Amino acid sequence: MSPDWEAIRRRIDERGFAVAPAMLDAGTCAAIAAGYADDGLYRSRVVMRRHSFGEGEYKYFSYPLPAPVQRLRESVYPELAPLANLWAERLGWDSRFPAAHADYLEQCHAAGQTRPTPLVxxxxxxxxNRLHQDLYGDLHFPVQMAVLLTDPAEFEGGEFVLTETQARKQNRAEVISLRQGDAVLFAVNQRPVASKNGYSRVTMRHGVSTVRSGHRRTLGVIFHDAR
Ligand SMILES: O=C(O)CCC(=O)C(=O)O
Ligand SMILES: [Fe+2]
Known part of the structure; x- marks a missing residue:
């Protein structure tokens, strides 16, 4: 069953995030999670404490990405590009996003953002994981995706958290429940919200609450590459 992208785009536009259920099957989730041990798949490993990012670690894939990660990245991007373009217009950005991910990556690469950003x-x-934004250079695609690879029965805590900050308002937080293979799609940085005279900006951040027991792995799919 393919997700209802129209509804997902509307939800991301209204609230800054949406859940797309069952984007990866359990076997693929398990295979990607198990692949974490294979350093040959990755360009770098980050120990979060060293950068005050939190506790835990992650690894960025090298190119070529594993087939299911590549397929997911290139198949989800075109579903999000129309929303990204709507936001670009409302936020007054000059740039527009091409329909195909390969063409967007060419723009990133020409701007010196050549390193792959998908990570486990x-x-x-x-x-x-402390609240943060995944910005890796001048160019960024305004929506990203994270897929829960682990069956949530295998850990406690470790909830995906989003916050939004808006001028003259207190911050709002959302905790997003995911099943294994579900994706959360969310604003990387800013999103437009209708205001009296046009649109104003809401700034979003994401992170993960403390894992109380068990182990949790996630696949992060960021559509821009890194400097
Ligand atoms: O582990 C998570 O759910 C958060 C992942 C994350 O920060 C990302 O994919 O950019
Ligand atoms: Fe992140």
Whole structure:
């Protein structure tokens, strides 16, 4: 069953995030999670404590990406590009996003953002991910995706958290429940919200609450590449 992209785009536009159920099957989730041990698949490993990002670690894939990750990245991008273009217009950005991911990557690469950004994150008991934004250069695609690879029965805590900050308002937080293989799609940085005279900006951040027990792995799919 393919997701209802029209409804997903509307939901991301209204609230800054949406859940797309069952984007990867359990076997693919398990295979990607198990692949975390294979350093040959990755260009770098980040120990979060060293950068005050939290506790836990993650690894960025090298190119070529594993087939299911490549397929997911290139098949989801065109569903999000119309929304990205709507936001670009409302936020007064000059740039527009091409319909195909390969063409967008060419723009990133021409701007010196050549390193792949899809990653696998790995958390154990006590680990967490501080609220952040995945910006890696001048260019960014305004929506990204994270897929829960682990069956949530295998860990406690470790919830995906989103916050939004808006001028003259207190911050709002959302905790997003995911099943294995579900994706959360969310604003990377800013999104437009209708205001009295046009649109104003809401700034979003994401992170993960502390894992109380068990282990949790996630696949992060960011559509821009990194400098
Ligand atoms: O582990 C998570 O759910 C958060 C992942 C994340 O920060 C990302 O994919 O950019
Ligand atoms: Fe992130």
């Amino acid at each position: 994150l790995s958390y154990g008991p006590g680990d967490y």
